[in-house]
Amino acid sequence: MVxxxxxxxxxxxxxxxxxxxxxxxxxxxxxxxPARRAPAKWPPVAIVVPARDEALVLPMTLxxxxxxxxxGPVTLVLVDxxxxxxxxxxxxxxxxxxxxxxxxxRDAGDAAALGGVGLTVLSCTPPPAGWTGKLWALQYxxxxxxxxxxxxxxxxxxxxxxxxxxxLVEAATTHRLDLVSQLARLAITSRWxxxxxxxxxxxxAMLYPFRWSxxxxxxxxxxxxxxxxxxxxxxxxxxxxxxxGAGIDDVAIARLVKNxxxxxxxxxxxxxxxxxxxxxxxxxxxxxxxxxFTRLRHSAALLAGTAVGMxxxxxxxxxxxxxxxxxxxxxxxxxxxxxxxxxxxxYLPMIRYYRQPPPAALLLPVTxxxxxGMTLDSARRHRAxxxxxxxxxxxxxxxxxxxxxxxxxxPGVDAGQLVPGLVPDQAPAPVxxxxxxxxAIPDGIFGEPR
Numbered sequence: 162m163v164x165x166x167x168x169x170x171x172x173x174x175x176x177x178x179x180x181x182x183x184x185x186x187x188x189x190x191x192x193x194x195p196a197r198r199a200p201a202k203w204p205p206v207a208i209v210v211p212a213r214d215e216a217l218v219l220p221m222t223l224x225x226x227x228x229x230x231x232x233g234p235v236t237l238v239l240v241d242x243x244x245x246x247x248x249x250x251x252x253x254x255x256x257x258x259x260x261x262x263x264x265x266x267r268d269a270g271d272a273a274a275l276g277g278v279g280l281t282v283l284s285c286t287p288p289p290a291g292w293t294g295k296l297w298a299l300q301y302x303x304x305x306x307x308x309x310x311x312x313x314x315x316x317x318x319x320x321x322x323x324x325x326x327x328x329l330v331e332a333a334t335t336h337r338l339d340l341v342s343q344l345a346r347l348a349i350t351s352r353w354x355x356x357x358x359x360x361x362x363x364x365x366a367m368l369y370p371f372r373w374s375x376x377x378x379x380x381x382x383x384x385x386x387x388x389x390x391x392x393x394x395x396x397x398x399x400x401x402x403x404x405x406g407a408g409i410d411d412v413a414i415a416r417l418v419k420n421x422x423x424x425x426x427x428x429x430x431x432x433x434x435x436x437x438x439x440x441x442x443x444x445x446x447x448x449x450x451x452x453x454f455t456r457l458r459h460s461a462a463l464l465a466g467t468a469v470g471m472x473x474x475x476x477x478x479x480x481x482x483x484x485x486x487x488x489x490x491x492x493x494x495x496x497x498x499x500x501x502x503x504x505x506x507x508y509l510p511m512i513r514y515y516r517q518p519p520p521a522a523l524l525l526p527v528t529x530x531x532x533x534g535m536t537l538d539s540a541r542r543h544r545a546x547x548x549x550x551x552x553x554x555x556x557x558x559x560x561x562x563x564x565x566x567x568x569x570x571x572p573g574v575d576a577g578q579l580v581p582g583l584v585p586d587q588a589p590a591p592v593x594x595x596x597x598x599x600x601a602i603p604d605g606i607f608g609e610p611r
């Protein structure tokens with residue numbers, strides 16, 4: 162038994178050495194927005210925020226977008242995706258408060274406080290067959306935004322620090338990037354968040370090494386919840402309709418742009434923070450489990466390989482260390498201890514990024530087993546027909562979903578058809594409810610699905 166465990170510990174240690182040296186430097190956290198300069202002319206930007214039952218987080222996030230000091234033309238569109246908690250009303254109230262603040266500043270002669278962004282609130286229709294709710298809401302917002310050169314797709318739970326939009330545009334224009342994306346820093350307040358949250362970015366980078374994703378000729382492409390995309394490139398690539406059923410929409414958009422020849426960049430955010438709380442293990446479990454099996458393409462073989470790999474990488478070093486010390490098998494303990502320290506060392510940069518104490522890196526094996534449990538539970542939900550779920554909507558296997566949709570499709574609604582758009586005849590007011598007025602635009606403004 163000791164010999165078998167020693168061999169397994171040696172394999173695990175060798176695997177960790179290979180990952181550290183050869184796997185795209187995934188464990189490093191130095192991928193931040195590259196050096197940049199202000200453009201000669203600031204391009205028009207549209208900010209699109211899809212929101213479904215986000216009334217609790219909007220007071221912490223929407224003001225950060227309303228207060229952006231972008232020098233060029235900017236349109237902010239919040240798309241209310243059939244919320245039941247008053248999301249649209251909260252957004253309008255926040256925009257009205259911002260307008261009142263600016264008026265007071267103007268009356269007080271404070272010119273520095275007069276900048277900011279206006280807001281349009283849209284209420285979108287239910288997603289047609291074949292569309293996920295979020296992508297349909299994004300489609301609504303992007304169509305309404307018109308001919309902006311760049312579109313910032315940002316989740317409703319992300320708070321943007323001052324200068325965030327400027328920095329994204331500067332990076333895109335300086336380096337001629339077609340998509341600039343950031344993986345936002347998640348909130349950490351509870352004990353469970355301290356244990357689980359930093360590993361989200363760590364495992365995401367292990368799946369999609371940022372440096373490989375940022376190479377034009379690499380097949381790896383990924384994005385986070387904050388993505389600035391060049392609108393013309395997105396349109397020419399097929400538009401959001403081409404990825405309308407994607408379960409992991411951020412990654413799907415990045416792949417769409419990159420496969421069409423666009424240049425993409427992904428890194429960790431310094432000016433975008435998620436404020437969504439996950440106080441309990443159940444909250445965190447559901448966040449990961451709802452899409453974990455989707456990342457494995459609903460493949461039983463990939464699931465089995467993932468389970469074996471995680472047990473080898475994260476469990477064997479700990480077991481070898483403890484067993485070796487317990488029975489006095491010093492070579493076994495040395496191999497296990499070296500593997501444990503090496504895996505903790507790869508986790509330490511992410512622990513520091515989240516401002517957690519360095520010894521917390523040693524707990525990565527515990528966290529990894531939680532993630533494995535979440536992934537297995539995600540597969541169980543899928544096999545039971547529950548699929549990925551989010552705020553009252555459940556998404557199963559895309560192929561099966563399309564088959565079911567085709568059977569129950571209502572007359573006149575086609576899964577691949579773009580519903581007439583939302584570009585108004587005149588520019589929207591700073592605060593408006595555009596949910597009732599939907600003037601038509603030509604079908605196919607974003608191209609037909611591929």
